[in-house]
Amino acid sequence: MAFALRLLLGLLLFSTAWAQPIELIYLEGSLTAQEEPLVKKSLDWIASAYEKQGLNPTRVVRARVFQSVREFHSYQKRHRSPRDGSPLSSTGYFSTGLDEVVLWRSKRFLPIFIHEAHHALLRSTYKNPPKWLNEGLSECFEGLELGPDGQIRLTPQAPRMRKVKRYFGPNFGRQVLEMLALSSRRFNAKSYTRGLDSYTLSWALTYFLWTGENGPERVAAIIGDLKLGEDSQTAVERHYPGGLDQLALDLQNFYFELTQ
Amino acid sequence: MKTSLTIFLMTLMLAGSAWANPMRFGRTDSPARFRVDLPGSWARGKVEGCFEDTSGSRLQAIMAENPERTVANTFPDWKKRFKQQGYEVREITLGGEPALMAKGTDNSLGIVLHKGYQVTLMLNVSNTEIRMDELLEQLGSTFQWLSP
Numbered sequence A: 001m002a003f004a005l006r007l008l009l010g011l012l013l014f015s016t017a018w019a020q021p022i023e024l025i026y027l028e029g030s031l032t033a034q035e036e037p038l039v040k041k042s043l044d045w046i047a048s049a050y051e052k053q054g055l056n057p058t059r060v061v062r063a064r065v066f067q068s069v070r071e072f073h074s075y076q077k078r079h080r081s082p083r084d085g086s087p088l089s090s091t092g093y094f095s096t097g098l099d100e101v102v103l104w105r106s107k108r109f110l111p112i113f114i115h116e117a118h119h120a121l122l123r124s125t126y127k128n129p130p131k132w133l134n135e136g137l138s139e140c141f142e143g144l145e146l147g148p149d150g151q152i153r154l155t156p157q158a159p160r161m162r163k164v165k166r167y168f169g170p171n172f173g174r175q176v177l178e179m180l181a182l183s184s185r186r187f188n189a190k191s192y193t194r195g196l197d198s199y200t201l202s203w204a205l206t207y208f209l210w211t212g213e214n215g216p217e218r219v220a221a222i223i224g225d226l227k228l229g230e231d232s233q234t235a236v237e238r239h240y241p242g243g244l245d246q247l248a249l250d251l252q253n254f255y256f257e258l259t260q
Numbered sequence B: 001m002k003t004s005l006t007i008f009l010m011t012l013m014l015a016g017s018a019w020a021n022p023m024r025f026g027r028t029d030s031p032a033r034f035r036v037d038l039p040g041s042w043a044r045g046k047v048e049g050c051f052e053d054t055s056g057s058r059l060q061a062i063m064a065e066n067p068e069r070t071v072a073n074t075f076p077d078w079k080k081r082f083k084q085q086g087y088e089v090r091e092i093t094l095g096g097e098p099a100l101m102a103k104g105t106d107n108s109l110g111i112v113l114h115k116g117y118q119v120t121l122m123l124n125v126s127n128t129e130i131r132m133d134e135l136l137e138q139l140g141s142t143f144q145w146l147s148p
Helices: A001-017 A034-054 A068-081 A109-125 A129-142 A157-168 A174-181 A184-190 A198-212 A215-227 A232-239 A243-258 B001-020 B073-082 B133-141
Strands: A023-029 A059-064 A092-095 A100-104 A145-146 A152-154 B035-038 B042-044 B051-055 B059-065 B086-095 B097-103 B106-112 B117-122 B145-146
Touching: A001 A243, A023 A034, A034 A109, A034 A152, A034 A215, A059 A068, A059 A109, A068 A100, A068 A109, A092 A109, A100 A109, A109 A129, A129 A174, A129 A184, A129 A198, A129 A215, A129 A232, A152 A198, A157 A198, A157 A243, A174 A198, A174 A232, A174 A243, A174 B145, A184 A198, A198 A215, A198 A243, A215 A232, A243 B059, A243 B117, B035 B106, B073 B086, B073 B097, B086 B106, B086 B133, B097 B133, B106 B133, B117 B133
Parallel strands: A023 A059, A059 A100
Antiparallel strands: A092 A100, A145 A152, B035 B145, B042 B051, B051 B059, B059 B117, B086 B097, B097 B106, B106 B117
């Protein structure tokens, strides 16, 4: 009897854990048999992290994978018209209108797939996130990798880390927090900045918040306030012990150590 | 009765904290065979490896072995890099060694070479009444290398 109960409980837990695996629907091309498990595992890791915080992201991602940049550009020109000053992408994008991840097999294909698919996950639970959060978290999850134990782990994303290392200075913490006040248009304009661009600074903020003490809980609490219409500075100030001044100082010290 | 009990408890707490932290001198642990000391108002900070002074400023030093580095092959590039980013770079002396400090709004970042080691410094100022220039002067006059 006890064995039957244990078996039933085990089956129940197993079925709950695997009730909604990430489903990839290919609209064009596909991932290879080697790529797909890694991408699914990474997206499942992200979705599960959000679910633990009471968010309910989609587990279905529609993807259009082009083999060449020419096909990608051609499709993008016909189907994309960004209204916030976003430039046409050279690698990939997520279309909110068509609910699809569109990309081509560029040099950093897999991290970009995870980046764009994260937009699909986040936007399914929070329609209009601010740029620093939306892009910052997507950049952050580009650092997901499979550890030697077969488990997914979050590491500092290499290209962003290289930039922080190169341009780290005494005002770094303050520069990061400037992202909280940027409109989408100004965020896009600052993405062209030579040195610490808006994507790098937003990555630095979200990576620090997510990997810090109670990171996912804190990020979810910030998202909760933003959803209620709170502005980014107030939401982050409220949920960071010591407020923005302390956060600037902690960012400064965290990246000082990480860049040495 | 209640007031005197509160005063008694507060005195006890202050005495306790003084007993718990009797030294007002901080020392970094270092992979090198030397240590940094900042006499005066600086004490070991709450954050491991940092010094804090009584006004809330904080100094952190990270040391890495790098015998190839010399003032001649390191300082000009370092200075140029921070100047290009818009920082004022000050040349100071720390314990007899030339050092560079790039000044930010409430932080300064510095570099000094000592006995085959590169020491990167960061100074945080959390007290708005303190002027960074004064703090850098204080740092220059109190910084010491301690040999084992």
